[in-house]
Amino acid sequence: MLQVDDIQLAFGGVKALTGVTVHAEKGRITAVIGPNGAGKTSLFNVVSGFYRPQVGRVVLDGEDISDLKPHARAYRGMSRTFQNIALFHGMTVLDNIKLGAHTNLKSGILTAGLRLPLTRNEESMLDREIRRDIIGLLELDHVQHHPVEDLPYGLQKRVELARALVMKPKILLLDEPVAGMNREEKREMSRFVLGVKKNWNTTVLLIEHDMSMVMGISDHVVVLSFGKPIASGTPDEVRANPDVIKAYLGGADEPAAA
Amino acid sequence: MADTMEAELLSDPRTRSSTGTMVRYGVLFAILAVLPFVAPGYWIYFAGLLGINIIATHGLNIMMGFTGLLSLGHAAFVGVGAYTVAILQTYFGLPFWLTIPAAGVSAAVIGVAFGLPSLRIRGLYLVIATLAAQFILHFVFVHWQSVTNGDVGLPVAPANVFGFLLNNETRIYYLILAFVVASTWFARNVIKSRVGRAFIAIRERDLTAQVLGVEIVRYKLLAFGLGSFYAGIAGALLAYFNRFVNPEQFGLLLSVFFLSAVIVGGMGSILGAILGAAFMTLLPEILRELSLLIGSGLGIDLGTILTPLRETIFGLLMVGFLLLEPRGLAQLWKRASQKSTRDSA
Amino acid sequence: MSPFQQFIEYSIVGIAAGGVYALIALGIVVIFKASRTFNFAMGEMMMLSAYFFYAASVTFALGPVIGMIVALIGSVAIALLIERVAIRPMLGRPFIAVVMVTFGIGSIIRGIVGMVWGPNEMQIPGILSRTPIMLGDIFVPGKTARAFAIAVVIVVVLIAYLRYSRAGVALRAAAADTITAYSMGIDVRRIIAFTWIVAAVTGCISGVLMANVNTLTPHLGLVALNVLAVVILGGMASIGGVLVAGFIIGWLEAITGLFLPTEFREITPYVLALVVLLVRPNGLFGSREVERI
Numbered sequence: 001m002l003q004v005d006d007i008q009l010a011f012g013g014v015k016a017l018t019g020v021t022v023h024a025e026k027g028r029i030t031a032v033i034g035p036n037g038a039g040k041t042s043l044f045n046v047v048s049g050f051y052r053p054q055v056g057r058v059v060l061d062g063e064d065i066s067d068l069k070p071h072a073r074a075y076r077g078m079s080r081t082f083q084n085i086a087l088f089h090g091m092t093v094l095d096n097i098k099l100g101a102h103t104n105l106k107s108g109i110l111t112a113g114l115r116l117p118l119t120r121n122e123e124s125m126l127d128r129e130i131r132r133d134i135i136g137l138l139e140l141d142h143v144q145h146h147p148v149e150d151l152p153y154g155l156q157k158r159v160e161l162a163r164a165l166v167m168k169p170k171i172l173l174l175d176e177p178v179a180g181m182n183r184e185e186k187r188e189m190s191r192f193v194l195g196v197k198k199n200w201n202t203t204v205l206l207i208e209h210d211m212s213m214v215m216g217i218s219d220h221v222v223v224l225s226f227g228k229p230i231a232s233g234t235p236d237e238v239r240a241n242p243d244v245i246k247a248y249l250g251g252a253d254e255p256a257a258a
Numbered sequence: 259m260a261d262t263m264e265a266e267l268l269s270d271p272r273t274r275s276s277t278g279t280m281v282r283y284g285v286l287f288a289i290l291a292v293l294p295f296v297a298p299g300y301w302i303y304f305a306g307l308l309g310i311n312i313i314a315t316h317g318l319n320i321m322m323g324f325t326g327l328l329s330l331g332h333a334a335f336v337g338v339g340a341y342t343v344a345i346l347q348t349y350f351g352l353p354f355w356l357t358i359p360a361a362g363v364s365a366a367v368i369g370v371a372f373g374l375p376s377l378r379i380r381g382l383y384l385v386i387a388t389l390a391a392q393f394i395l396h397f398v399f400v401h402w403q404s405v406t407n408g409d410v411g412l413p414v415a416p417a418n419v420f421g422f423l424l425n426n427e428t429r430i431y432y433l434i435l436a437f438v439v440a441s442t443w444f445a446r447n448v449i450k451s452r453v454g455r456a457f458i459a460i461r462e463r464d465l466t467a468q469v470l471g472v473e474i475v476r477y478k479l480l481a482f483g484l485g486s487f488y489a490g491i492a493g494a495l496l497a498y499f500n501r502f503v504n505p506e507q508f509g510l511l512l513s514v515f516f517l518s519a520v521i522v523g524g525m526g527s528i529l530g531a532i533l534g535a536a537f538m539t540l541l542p543e544i545l546r547e548l549s550l551l552i553g554s555g556l557g558i559d560l561g562t563i564l565t566p567l568r569e570t571i572f573g574l575l576m577v578g579f580l581l582l583e584p585r586g587l588a589q590l591w592k593r594a595s596q597k598s599t600r601d602s603a
Numbered sequence: 604m605s606p607f608q609q610f611i612e613y614s615i616v617g618i619a620a621g622g623v624y625a626l627i628a629l630g631i632v633v634i635f636k637a638s639r640t641f642n643f644a645m646g647e648m649m650m651l652s653a654y655f656f657y658a659a660s661v662t663f664a665l666g667p668v669i670g671m672i673v674a675l676i677g678s679v680a681i682a683l684l685i686e687r688v689a690i691r692p693m694l695g696r697p698f699i700a701v702v703m704v705t706f707g708i709g710s711i712i713r714g715i716v717g718m719v720w721g722p723n724e725m726q727i728p729g730i731l732s733r734t735p736i737m738l739g740d741i742f743v744p745g746k747t748a749r750a751f752a753i754a755v756v757i758v759v760v761l762i763a764y765l766r767y768s769r770a771g772v773a774l775r776a777a778a779a780d781t782i783t784a785y786s787m788g789i790d791v792r793r794i795i796a797f798t799w800i801v802a803a804v805t806g807c808i809s810g811v812l813m814a815n816v817n818t819l820t821p822h823l824g825l826v827a828l829n830v831l832a833v834v835i836l837g838g839m840a841s842i843g844g845v846l847v848a849g850f851i852i853g854w855l856e857a858i859t860g861l862f863l864p865t866e867f868r869e870i871t872p873y874v875l876a877l878v879v880l881l882v883r884p885n886g887l888f889g890s891r892e893v894e895r896i
Contacts, residue, residue: 048469050465069468070465070468070469071468071469071470071471071472071473071474074468074469074470074471075471079469079470080469082466086463086465086466088458088459088462088463088466089462090458090462090526091455091458095455098452098455099455099456099459099470100470101452102452102455102456102470102471102472103470103471105452107451107452107453108453109448109453109480109484112447112448112451112452112453112454113444113445113447113448113451114444114447115447119447119451119452122452123451123452163470167470167471322699326697326699328699328702328703330706372877375877375880375881376880382641382698382702382835383835383836383880385641385699385702386831386832386835386836386876386880387876387877387880389828389832389873390832390873390874390876390877393869393870393873394870394873394874394877397866397869397870401866510825511710514706514707514710517703517706517707518707521703562721562722563717563718565717565722566713566714566715566716566717566718566722566821567714567718568714569710569711569713569714569717570710570711570713570714570715570718571714572707572710572714573707573708573709573710573711573712573713573714574707574711575707576703576704576706576707576710577689577704577707577708577711580693580700580703580704580707581689581692581693581704584696584700
């Protein structure tokens with residue numbers, strides 16, 4: 001589904017990523033883990049199109065999207081959440097979620113301004129779809145009309161996931177989905193991500209340094225250390241890999257949370 | 259079954275209030291429609307002026323309030339609309355149903371031309387470009403003597419609506435009212451659509467907006483073009499309302515006026531634009547009346563300080579609201595109405 | 604006189620006029636450095652100072668020296684008031700909100716001055732000699748030449764002060780990294796207030812000079828908007844670049860007067876600003892400073 005091949009990224013002379021290859025298989029959850037500073041976020045920014053790597057390519061569903069800008073990647077079915085919540089204040093939960101459907105809708109300024117049938121139909125269809133598929137799945141019914149900034153942290157994270165899902169993405173990128181959450185919230189988020197995979201067969205690529213979450217839900221794990229891949233495989237294989245143990249225990253500031 | 263449906267309807271605030279809203283709008287329209295028959299001509303004059311200001315303020319609010327694009331040159335784009343009407347009428351004899359849309363289009367085109375180079379970049383450059391537009395367009399109004407007739411300006415004949423001349427306050431009032439209703443409705447629809455959500459997304463977090471598929475430059479241009487279009491329409495109506503155009507009407511002070519209207523009303527609120535425009539239109543009149551009253555009481559002529567007094571008060575309102583209530587009158591209104599529903603419940 | 608000679612003469616006069624613009628630009632850039640605030644009220648601060656000077660030296664007949672002292676004290680007091688009441692509470696708010704606040708303050712000052720002193724032109728007592736300066740065959744009007752000399756001296760003194768004084772070092776630290784500056788024990792709020800004082804001083808001197816060369820009206824300050832436009836496009840990163848921008852405006856205005864009717868001078872800076880935007884969207888000196896905002 002998504003292939004990230006042999007990425008090399010440098011800022012000035014500093015190498016952030018070298019030879020990083022990640023393949024996210026269709027309908028599976030693939031995780032990229034690594035200590036802080038391992039290059040996970042840089043990798044995500046390459047995949048979403050904010051950074052241009054010097055070497056390597058990003059292929060989505062057989063199409064090379066390496067040269068596309070972020071918004072064009074969204075039109076190809078790529079969707080993501082952010083490590084720091086990136087919701088839009090001054091809008092309700094429902095409106096925030098609706099923004100996720102930008103690429104699926106067609107209204108322009110005239111059709112929207114004059115409320116022509118095209119706009120009316122697609123807006124009411126979107127409303128129904130969100131109620132039917134998203135709000136229920138992510139248990140957001142009770143807050144849908146609230147201003148998003150009034151919600152607690154865990155719920156905001158869930159709204160962000162909802163927004164990323166509305167476009168029915170081919171590939172869903174989750175940037176540290178459980179960062180800053182308590183144990184209860186983490187468990188809930190894991191349940192929701194698994195629910196999305198099960199119900200929609202969505203391909204998920206996530207980065208995270210919370211090992212318990214990653215090991216609990218991932219089908220495939222890639223480990224980065226100082227911008228280089230040091231291991232990949234099933235959670236069990238990775239857990240047993242001596243290089244991984246060394247990277248996490250020696251020198252790195254982020255101990256394995258599991 | 260019926261009970262649960264009813265409960266569901268009641269739980270959704272939008273459906274719950276829709277009947278009440280319809281009634282309220284109906285009453286409002288009825289009042290506005292009969293106003294000229296009951297109110298003094300002086301009121302109708304202000305109602306017309308207010309309507310024009312509402313349209314222009316909607317335009318600036320779309321750019322600044324919803325999309326975060328600050329423009330210091332809104333008055334100049336209003337001026338482009340007014341001069342478009344005057345020029346098309348004077349030199350080509352075109353009727354109002356051609357000149358008004360043309361005014362909107364020409365303001366939008368000129369607005370986008372000034373905005374285009376800087377909309378590609380973030381933030382401050384657009385402020386400079388709009389400031390440049392304010393001074394350069396004003397300069398053109400003054401100095402393109404052969405077309406604009408310089409400081410003297412151009413007379414505008416009343417709009418001729420199928421043989422019916424809009425040659426007094428009451429008659430043009432209805433034309434303005436129609437445009438106010440249409441422009442408010444259009445703005446509200448845009449804001450509640452995919453396009454409006456993209457505007458707000460750009461204002462709040464443009465990187466996130468991109469990830470969601472919003473093409474930043476394209477939507478900034480749309481917002482800027484639409485806002486300038488509104489300015490042009492307002493300018494066109496102003497030309498038919500005053501029946502003349504001259505450069506003095508479109509100076510920096512008017513740009514400050516619209517900025518204050520958006521800020522005072524509440525950035526990013528349709529209701530706010532209306533409240534802000536109303537407040538800012540009535541305020542100078544109240545000031546004028548007061549200064550006449552005080553002036554005659556003291557036996558002095560306070561007429562000369564009116565313009566600087568306005569300038570002072572516009573500035574004070576801008577700064578005061580930005581410091582103390584950045585969400586403006588719309589927020590105060592909301593709070594007051596929530597309180598009243600709570601009290602009545 | 605040959606066209607070439609005429610060009611040189613206009614250029615010299617223009618650059619001389621640019622000295623005052625450079626002084627204004629310096630006032631704008633110090634505030635920006637400390638707090639990333641674009642002061643759209645700079646021109647009005649400058650114009651108000653000239654009125655203070657007028658009031659003290661003419662209305663109260665205290666003479667030019669006391670007049671200048673009163674003007675300086677008055678402008679510093681006003682600048683501190685603005686900073687304390689309207690700017691400090693806005694720290695951390697979106698930059699367009701801060702721009703609008705300074706823009707609103709400009710409007711308030713213009714209005715108050717208009718109410719107190721009226722809209723008409725006023726002559727302030729000539730503190731600058733009219734005797735022209737001859738550079739070879741080239742004739743430089745006396746007031747312009749002397750205003751230039753004073754402006755350059757003040758700019759040099761201020762830059763030396765900003766470079767070597769403790770306040771200047773603290774300012775540079777705060778400009779480079781606010782948080783680190785805090786952790787080093789630098790009171791960033793005091794630094795910001797200090798930059799407003801510097802701006803008040805440059806505004807006061809440039810205001811009195813401008814009012815001497817031209818006449819005094821409530822619209823004297825609009826010239827600072829020109830300066831601001833060009834300075835922002837020049838890139839706010841370096842003080843040197845900003846000073847150059849000030850001289851460029853003066854020069855271009857004069858050259859415009861040579862080739863086009865004089866009224867075109869008032870829009871020259873804005874046309875320049877638009878041209879720069881078209882040709883070099885990252886600013887004249889390619890700085891990315893502004894883009895980050």
